[in-house]
Amino acid sequence: MNTNEPGVLERQWAGYGDVHRDRLNLALHAATVPLFWFGTCALALAPVIPAGWAMAGLPALLVALAAQGRGHRGEARAPAPFRGRAEFLARILAEQWITFPRYVLTGGFARAWREAAQERPRA
Numbered sequence: 001m002n003t004n005e006p007g008v009l010e011r012q013w014a015g016y017g018d019v020h021r022d023r024l025n026l027a028l029h030a031a032t033v034p035l036f037w038f039g040t041c042a043l044a045l046a047p048v049i050p051a052g053w054a055m056a057g058l059p060a061l062l063v064a065l066a067a068q069g070r071g072h073r074g075e076a077r078a079p080a081p082f083r084g085r086a087e088f089l090a091r092i093l094a095e096q097w098i099t100f101p102r103y104v105l106t107g108g109f110a111r112a113w114r115e116a117a118q119e120r121p122r123a
Contacts, residue, residue, distance in 0.1 A: 008090045011080070012099050017108050019079045023116045025071030026109060029100055036064035036096045065092070 006014070020026060042049065042057030072079060082088040103109050 028071035
């Protein structure tokens with residue numbers, strides 16, 4: 001492994017705004033990141049929460065990922081391909097729990113939303 005290569009968070013953040021510009025994709029992420037959080041927590045807490053809540057965890061994760069995948073198809077630029085299963089897991093968890101919240105809190109989401117409205121062709 002190249003120790004000079006940026007980590008998952010650095011790589012993801014460097015191009016995040018470029019692959020999150022379409023309003024539908026932004027809206028889907030805003031709606032489904034909390035769903036992913038619920039799913040993650042439900043699975044992690046499965047041994048100590050009611051079975052119904054725990055069983056809802058996996059479908060919540062899958063719905064969130066499917067919706068976000070659909071949203072990414074509308075982007076002009078696609079995210080970098082995954083380098084394998086381990087990177088898939090690392091990038092998904094990083095995006096949902098760190099990178100997307102950071103994008104929102106630093107104003108990137110609002111900026112992309114405004115710019116998407118300005119870029120939309122007028123009828």
